[in-house]
Amino acid sequence: xxxxxSAVLGQxxxxxxxxxxxxxxxxxxFGELLRQPVSLGALRPGLLSxxxxxxxxxxxxxxxxxxxxITS
Numbered sequence: 001x002x003x004x005x006s007a008v009l010g011q012x013x014x015x016x017x018x019x020x021x022x023x024x025x026x027x028x029x030f031g032e033l034l035r036q037p038v039s040l041g042a043l044r045p046g047l048l049s050x051x052x053x054x055x056x057x058x059x060x061x062x063x064x065x066x067x068x069x070i071t072s
Contacts, residue, residue: 020045023053 026046
């Protein structure tokens with residue numbers, strides 16, 4: 001669902017302020033890994049975006065499971 005929502009929001013020009021934060025905005029940047037030499041400058045926005053999503057969703061899952069009694 002997140003991928004579809006990100007792709008749809010990426011096509012709406014009224015929310016272009018949100019486009020750099022979307023997950024699907026930087027997917028094509030990872031093609032730089034197939035080039036020789038690898039351009040880390042082109043990879044940086046995609047890696048930062050992916051890292052931000054990892055931190056957000058990992059902390060949300062930590063908070064969700066931390067509030068549950070799953071040991072009994």
